[in-house]
Amino acid sequence: MSFNIAIIDYEMGNLKSISKCLKHLNINAIITDNPKIIMNANGIILPGVGAFGDAMAYLKEKKLINVIYDAVDNGKPLFGVCLGLQLLFSISFEMGKTKGLDLIKGKVIAFEKAKVDKIPHIGWNNVKFQEKNHFLIEGIPDNSYFYFVHSFYTIPEKMDYSIGLTRYGKVEFSSIIGKEHLIATQFHPEKSSKNGIKIYQNFINFCKK
DSSP states (O other), X not given: OOOEEEEEOSSOSOHHHHHHHHHHXXXXXXXXXXXXXXXXXXXXXXXXXXXXXXXXHHHHXXXXXXXXXXXXXXXXXXXXXXXXXXXXXXXXXXXXXEEOOOSEEEEEEEOOTTTXXXXXXXXXXXXXXXXXXXXXXXXXXXXXXXEEEESEEEEXXXXXXEEEEEEETTEEEEEXXXXXXXXXXXXXXXXXXXXXXXXXXXXXXXXXX
């Protein structure tokens, strides 16, 4: 059986740019909403661009929520990107309250205008590694820069899950999350040049183990 990565298609993600990045690494990337393909993949990427509530509604409509739970329960590596990171959390306060996947205990809240330069947070920013031996950041220098686009950020109940922190204005937030085979980044690796490509390569290496 050939090695492949399933990129979950729920109509809200930078699917093509992630797929293109993985193909650059000679990885068979399948953009799909087919549960069987997702479950048979060696690893899963949950992308995301847009509003939290809409994303959860799409996942529910396409009957992908239980597929994600089953994959995680079976030890399948899952990588959330940007909104995909936020969806892993318990609840978001974007446009009211919306329950998330609750795979990571914590909440998603908005940047406050009084605490940051502007909203959204767009552009390059550095990440301070908290767990320097984590597989996802292997071979990447501490305080490396990655590309961000977001107006909301996560607060995990357990900071042990916070692999990397980023400061924006007066706010310090978790920009890399890791919980066993469940990992996520608030930034976009596919837009982050060589360090972002290395992030995906490290994820692929983990999926192959």
